[in-house]
Amino acid sequence: MSPAELFSLPFMQRALLAALFTGLAAPAVGTYLVQRRLALMGDGIGHVAVTGVALGLLTGTSPTWTAVVVAVLGAVLIEVIRERGHTNGDVALALLFYGGLAGGVFLTGLGGQSAVSLQQYLFGSILTISANDVLITIGLAAVVIVICVGLSPQLFAVAQDQDFARVAGLNVRVYNVMVAVLAAVSVTVAMRTVGLLLVSALMVVPVATSQQLTRSFRTTLAAAMLLGTLASVGGVVLAAFASYRAAVATGPTIVLLSLAGFAVTWPVGAWLRHRARLHEPFSSEVIAEHEVTDEHPHTHGPDCGHVAVRHGDHVDYVHDGHRHAPHEKHYDEH
């Protein structure tokens, strides 16, 4: 089968559509989760959603909708436990992690279902997605994207500084629960693409990748959404081509592609941060003593090879652990 024929197949087109919208929505919510330092919240909700899927399989209703309901309930519960402050956020997550996963496997067993039916939700099976599921995915993802982008000033302020947001008149609790619900919805959206156990990767890894290179929240959000789309659509395409030779699972391909993006950008980010630290201005505190360097054959200048750092109204040149500041015809030790 030629590539053109492969991509004209309906199930392939459905998969690409689902991947496109999942790739846009998951990192959008993920950015706010990472901003709150709750990167693993998506994973926690994913585990809770396992129980939802099992409930759907047990009762014979659509696992997508039972997963949405259970995931939303779980997300709100995590948020309530966190807000009440009786337990740390991460402990609250851990409690739900294991409760959700154990409950899901337990219920699947009760219903006499084999582990195989649960597995396509755990690790994704985008190629078997039905037309109806694609529509649900597109609809839910669109809601997530519109809210995450449209309310970004408010969501940003609340995630950045809750006390300030509350004094500024924002209803912090409503926004917190909103982010939790959005995270739950995008988990179920991504369930068919990458699977519940890998969902958090698509929410977090693109954000981690984009923040290696960005300085502002807005570009981080936009770049994460772009990277998420590239990874998920690219993963589907890659898995399709690889399937000529071997059985390749789409979900893990997407996640590995996303991680490859991080592996490529991380050294660049590390180098940029290192450079920024070297060039950070010295404290502009006045140097009391006038200490002249010894005989100095080298002339410091913009391209002399030594790191130039701003220090108050002049520039210091970092030189073997010293700071040399030009002064009249000599250099001062600063």
Next chain:
Amino acid sequence: MPVRPIELTNAAVVIGGRPVLRGITLNVEAGEFVALLGANGSGKSTLVRALTRLHPIATGTLDLFGTPAHDFRDWHRIGYVPQRSGAASGVPASVREIVTSGRLTRRRLLRPLSRTDRAAIDDALALVGLTDRAADSVSQLSGGQQQRVLIARALAGGPELFFLDEPTAGVDLPNQRALADALSELKRRRATIVLVAHELGPLADLVDRAVVMRDGRVAYDGEPRSEDDVPDHHHAHLPHRPPRHDHAPHVASPWDAER
């Protein structure tokens, strides 16, 4: 005559069942610069959190600009600078973005920034002297500069009443001076300022009134006194008195003098 920004009468604050503040009456007039002082755990930060309604008041009344706090909705009249070690979070945010979030007290949902919003943000950045760092990530700034970003964020909403919780804590001297410059400009614009501080440093000259907290009560309320005045009223300006540098606040109440 402008309305009184803060009128707190006989208030108590209870946190987790334990009374933290009690019997506090504090009226602040428009244009006043009030410093809340006291040792760690004396309740000064709790008092500011009660005034900003982050902590509910168990008994007593709080009126903000003549309106009972419960019904107060003019968020844009209040600017708050929380106590922070830094302004950074899990995702990079530019200085300008953080200052922009201060405009939310005036912006409606789903509306883009107006020209007035942009002008207010530029003005706030200029006042704290960070215009040239606006595009930088806030995590690249020093602690003192991050504190100035938080002040610019409060400024951006154009409030009449400022609450600053320990803005000088952990800030180096040049940044404390920059902070003092920004606050003196605010004072010149007739803003009302309530500031919590452990140590006033370069801000001492700006303060009109000192409120010293001790163990959840107001221990002193009046003219700010320098540390030299308090231990001995009659020999206040003895020359060559060595400056005291311990952890106690540098403004003390008459209660301290008796010890």
